[in-house]
Amino acid sequence: MVAGVVGRPVAHSLSPILHNAWLAGAGIDGVYVPFTPDARGFRRLAEGLRGGAIRGLNVTLPFKPDALAVADHASEIARRAAAANLLVFDTDGRIYADNTDGVGLLRAFEVQAPQWDAGAGPVAVLGAGGAARGAVAALLLAGAPKVWVVNRTLKSAEALAAALGPKVVPLPLAHAAGAFRDASAVINATSAGLGGGPGLDVPLELTRRTAVVMDMVYKPLETPFLAQARALDRPTVDGLAMLIGQAEPSFEAFFGQPPPGEVDVRRLALEALGQ
Numbered sequence: 001m002v003a004g005v006v007g008r009p010v011a012h013s014l015s016p017i018l019h020n021a022w023l024a025g026a027g028i029d030g031v032y033v034p035f036t037p038d039a040r041g042f043r044r045l046a047e048g049l050r051g052g053a054i055r056g057l058n059v060t061l062p063f064k065p066d067a068l069a070v071a072d073h074a075s076e077i078a079r080r081a082a083a084a085n086l087l088v089f090d091t092d093g094r095i096y097a098d099n100t101d102g103v104g105l106l107r108a109f110e111v112q113a114p115q116w117d118a119g120a121g122p123v124a125v126l127g128a129g130g131a132a133r134g135a136v137a138a139l140l141l142a143g144a145p146k147v148w149v150v151n152r153t154l155k156s157a158e159a160l161a162a163a164l165g166p167k168v169v170p171l172p173l174a175h176a177a178g179a180f181r182d183a184s185a186v187i188n189a190t191s192a193g194l195g196g197g198p199g200l201d202v203p204l205e206l207t208r209r210t211a212v213v214m215d216m217v218y219k220p221l222e223t224p225f226l227a228q229a230r231a232l233d234r235p236t237v238d239g240l241a242m243l244i245g246q247a248e249p250s251f252e253a254f255f256g257q258p259p260p261g262e263v264d265v266r267r268l269a270l271e272a273l274g275q
């Protein structure tokens with residue numbers, strides 16, 4: 001049984017490490033491999049895999065919107081996120097698209113901030129790109145009463161709110177304080193802080209003491225944003241927990257069983273990240 005991940009670049013992806021460790025742990029005769037087609041090659045690759053030559057693909061940047069477009073059937077969350085991170089190739093020739101990033105986000109909170117309740121209050125999401133849209137869609141489905149979308153470019157936040165409905169409220173980054181005061185969680189879905197770049201300049205000190213602060217970036221694992229939250233003694237959730245959280249349902253979709261719990265994939269991922 002073969003599954004894989006498709007992205008460009010893909011060499012840095014931790015997904016092969018997670019899935020291959022789970023395959024070995026479960027004693028499944030399978031392998032999980034990376035693919036990196038060029039911009040136009042994605043569709044050819046996906047079309048060529050129709051019929052179930054391989055079980056499925058995880059999809060990462062920049063192909064998530066293309067993955068949704070190539071599918072014959074898409075889950076509600078993938079449609080709302082306007083992106084898919086998971087394609088399953090049925091033996092009848094059909095391609096199914098799903099998005100497990102939202103599940104991953106919620107599982108990360110369950111693991112690292114189990115006291116948090118999605119329905120308990122408004123959530124602030126920083127950013128209005130593809131990652132933010134997936135997070136907002138998942139938070140709404142999980143029962144969040146209101147989601148602030150706080151973005152440097154207000155227009156993009158407004159477009160996201162228009163696409164996802166009246167519970168989504170756009171706000172410029174310069175007015176983040178307005179969202180922080182009543183947020184039960186603040187989630188960084190911008191690319192700021194990625195690869196060791198400078199973090200966001202936002203007034204996290206205005207959040208409630210119980211507000212959970214999460215960063216989707218996991219390289220570095222401790223972003224400037226999470227470091228600021230820890231210095232303020234806020235509970236935190238990291239991007240690696242989300243990565244593992246999206247991989248678990250993907251594994252089950254590919255191989256028909258949940259990943260074996262006894263394999264410590266977080267430790268393997270931390271090793272690969274050099275932490």
Ligand code: ATR
Nearest residue numbers: 127128129130131132151152153156189190191192
């Ligand atoms: P992705 O698909 O990963 O979400 P994206 O669509 O390029 O990536 O979106 C990146 C997001 O990070 C955007 O919301 C961007 O803000 P703008 O819409 O104003 O461009 C945000 N972003 C990136 N770098 C940032 C920075 N240094 N400060 C604030 N926001 C930043």
